[in-house]
């Protein structure tokens with residue numbers, strides 16, 4: 398039975414949401430293809446799904462009409478007011494500008510080197526050519542970036558647990574679970590309690606000279622011209638952590654999983670690497686991620702009664718207060734945005750991808766992710782005869798949670814290996 402037949406046959410209420418969630422988790426591409434073709438705007442009892450690229454871009458480009466207000470319930474008690482729960486305020490304008498200034502592009506080569514080294518060391522330490530990617534590489538790479546490049550230098554276990562709980566509660570709590578939200582708020586409190594003395598010590602000492610992102614932000618905040626208070630520094634440092642770890646980990650794991658499923662994609666990516674064409678290698682990574690992105694939806698809140706899909710036969714009015722599920726994953730398979738969408742085509746313009754969102758809330762960490770994710774993937778894929786472990790161990794295990802927890806890969810230990818992390822450049 399197709400998605401729409403199942404959805405239409407389900408009783409009103411929770412059951413219909415259950416159908417959507419089940420398809421999202423099992424076969425989202427088929428579901429979205431059906432929706433784009435037959436019902437591009439689908440009203441469900443909890444949210445309205447927007448699936449065609451033109452409508453997705455329309456909604457995401459009008460931030461005051463379609464807002465992120467609904468994020469306030471999850472984010473404010475955890476990290477305080479933050480850009481991803483506000484639209485067209487000074488928080489978005491001024492703080493995003495300040496944060497962009499301290500996440501400097503001239504760091505990106507060092508980010509890439511760090512990602513490559515962390516991955517290469519884990520691979521070289523693995524015994525018998527086998528490794529569980531998630532704890533040893535996919536989470537560890539962003540963890541070290543947060544500690545060493547961002548300068549948020551809390552202990553490993555604290556960072557990992559705060560980032561898991563906040564990312565889960567803020568963005569993956571579907572269907573809604575009160576305990577997940579409570580853990581998100583508690584993690585935010587613990588994170589802020591750790592950060593206050595950490596930041597206070599920085600303010601009490603001489604300006605650092607800007608070695609890392611947090612130190613730069615602290616240095617900037619000493620200047621009245623920057624207009625950023627201590628509380629605002631704190632919220633933004635929290636936001637850096639919330640965004641970084643599970644997102645990058647999931648992307649790394651899912652790209653490697655795709656590459657191992659499609660030997661011809663893997664061969665093409667490795668050929669680009671062998672030619673020393675890092676940009677081309679990276680393009681293969683983000684094209685592979687399109688086939689299994691970390692999320693296929695951004696949620697928005699309709700502030701006024703509006704028509705979506707104006708001028709089309711499927712135009713629909715949404716009333717003020719409607720939650721919109723803006724299906725970026727669907728848009729990335731719409732021929733209007735991605736010609737021949739089912740074809741693996743690493744020559745697509747990088748601007749067409751929606752992995753890092755678009756518009757007002759475009760990801761602050763996108764350029765960090767754009768170098769750290771592919772470099773980590775590159776180190777793993779170039780291991781000789783890389784393959785997934787046999788049986789269930791070689792598939793992504795979510796352990797009934799929102800993020801990848803395990804996947805074991807294997808490689809041939811007798812063959813000569815590339816020098817760890819060789820050929821890294823930004």
Ligand code: HEM
Pocket residue numbers: 465480481482493636637638640641642644645648691695696751752753754755757758759760761762763765766
């Ligand atoms: C360095 C690591 C990262 C950091 C610090 C970070 C941080 C952020 C922040 C602060 C925002 C909100 C921006 C705003 O409201 O203006 C954001 C948005 C977003 N990020 Fe990231 N992020 C990181 C990595 C990633 C990765 C790896 C992905 C996916 C592959 C991702 C996907 C997104 C998406 C889709 C949005 C838009 C959300 C929306 O429009 O509702 N992020 N990120």
